[in-house]
Amino acid sequence: MVSGEISDWMHKSGEAARSAARLVARASTGQKNAALEAMAQQILSARERIGEANAADLKAARSTGLSAALLDRLELTPARIDAMAQGLAQIARLPDPVGEVSEMSAQPSGITVGRMRVPLGVIGIIYESRPNVTADAAGLCLKSGNAAILRGGSEALNSNRAIGECLSQGLADADLPTSAIQVLQTADRAVVSAMLTSPQFIDVIVPRGGKSLIEKVSAESQVPVIKHLDGNCHVFIDDDADLLKAVEIAFNAKCRRYGICGAMETLLLGAGIASAALEKLLPRYREAGVELRGCERTRALAPECIPASEVDWQTEFLAPVLAVRIVDTLDEAMDHIARYGSGHTDAIVTDNLPKSRRFVCEVDSSSVMVNASTQFADGFEYGLGAEIGISTDKLHVRGPVGLEGLTIQKYIVYGDGSIRS
């Protein structure tokens, strides 16, 4: 598209989304759930069509030499197609956050003031290869009463088109406007820029993908962004930790999955427990093939460690690599986390109540854990039912973002002919 076409498209698409947003915002829970269930049904019925579209995307992607990891993300196996449908049905079963009224209280003037949870409006989703994001994100936006404009990766165009048709049909089946969920049918990158510069049409952008995508989106966007950057997570094994629990947590936090944002990247060890903990952990990490990078004190106890550099403390490895540092006090551990951490997820292992209390209160991360693996940082594990992402921002929402994160509270005021004196 040329520039004028893009701007025409954005205007038309944005106006349609805005007016659909008003209808979706006032739709009943039953109507939204009916649409979600119809979407799930449509996806199940279109299994074959979606599979063919995905095969075409995969074929094209292979010919352009997409990496094996990206090809895997792009692939929609029959099980993944079923999981998309199940995901939508599951969102239908979640409680509806819209319309919840809280904190109603009478004020001295005679008015009663409370807060009502309402949708954000129009949500722009900008994502990369995984086509299942199309259904997941659309479902969460719809259930939370928002309209959505979804712009997926160019490599998944056919898959997203096929899924988008199912979503549209589901909306139509439930008498909701199809423009409430717009899955864009273009690989034109200028469309992304148009979305990022249209605060009049889009209330919030949620980018889903690698760090470079998210940084680019954040830098360019004039629309507020709910974003997920680094997960440089720490586990601090305090001297008062239960050694066996500490070892299990430190192993799980690193080795359950290396590539997720909740994976531990630096292990902090209390000086009094370091030797005992390392004795048990070193063979486990060695067996798992984890490369250790330690401070000098760690290396004195574990000569197999290579020296940790300043950069290692700052790095989200997302790989079988772990930085290890010995600290003398809780304060030293928290100082390290404040200095190098990314505010994602940090955990303490301790049986000491005052120390656990200080850690929970003072560590400024979106998730702060006691005696649990950082790999629990996840919307499903937290009981949100589903998540559209994990926010590392400090405004609006921190940590896993579920339906509530896609809403906001407005004030509602009731009087009886009340005037202000």
Place this chain on the structure above:
Amino acid sequence: MVSGEISDWMHKSGEAARSAARLVARASTGQKNAALEAMAQQILSARERIGEANAADLKAARSTGLSAALLDRLELTPARIDAMAQGLAQIARLPDPVGEVSEMSAQPSGITVGRMRVPLGVIGIIYESRPNVTADAAGLCLKSGNAAILRGGSEALNSNRAIGECLSQGLADADLPTSAIQVLQTADRAVVSAMLTSPQFIDVIVPRGGKSLIEKVSAESQVPVIKHLDGNCHVFIDDDADLLKAVEIAFNAKCRRYGICGAMETLLLGAGIASAALEKLLPRYREAGVELRGCERTRALAPECIPASEVDWQTEFLAPVLAVRIVDTLDEAMDHIARYGSGHTDAIVTDNLPKSRRFVCEVDSSSVMVNASTQFADGFEYGLGAEIGISTDKLHVRGPVGLEGLTIQKYIVYGDGSIRS
């Protein structure tokens, strides 16, 4: 300051604020309250010094020909100085939002997950002439556990310096770091740019002042902004309204004060009640000197109205001017509000429950009112105890922003050696 100096200053000031923020975040409620009370005491003791500083600012401002309205805002009368001190003492008496834990619940995996309210970190306040904002904003930031960097207007430099000294002394009296509240002692505009481009030091910017200041700040800022733009507020008198209550509300919403953001700017009248309502309202508005700009149907009933233009529906007059439109249905009223409103505050006057319910649910404004004057849109009236501003944003916080709006929830997770399977 030249560019290198500004950047050195921002770095030094930002680092100091960041480290003070950690201390203030973990300060006890008692310690924060002691600081607030000490600040109030310091201001009372420094009454004379503040008055002299203010007199110097006023003298300089008069010589540069500042308008009478701005001179009034700049002036600190003895009563206003006392009010600043009272404001700080009042903030000390408000409940502390920091550390509040909610929604703790056990999850199937065995972990317990909840949310804890925590400060945002470092808040940048950019404001214009009113020097009392210095004390108010600093007090709210401190009580909510945040550090603050305050950059006031160049015309209030002496006043702000004198107030800033009292705040510093109050912090010191309570053993809190004085860099937790930094009142900038420079009129250099480059300092504002440095603040707006330092997300590594400042977590959120709150601009306080006229629309042009706020627009400039928002356009330039790389730091998230909690902002207050237009208040184009509506009152809709539904056919099922109690006529006398409706008239009182419509008069109060316009005429109590013209210049505040919660003032009604457009009156929408149900076709069935328009004639009766206008009959009672016209003489009241005439007496108050309110100029009416009506739609054609309004003008047929009230020939004294001048014709309303498209621009009138969009305008926040902040003056004795009122646009009036007759509508046939609730939907038409809500369509008008959706199209022309600014999402600030809108009210319906009606005794009809289903219509009031639809209005409350469907009108997408930060405050939606039933049978009450839009002039109630205010943090004190809502029971927040104090407000740092009114947000017209749709993310993080909408409407009057009190202590809670300066905080956010993080997740806290407790396990017992819990690992994720």
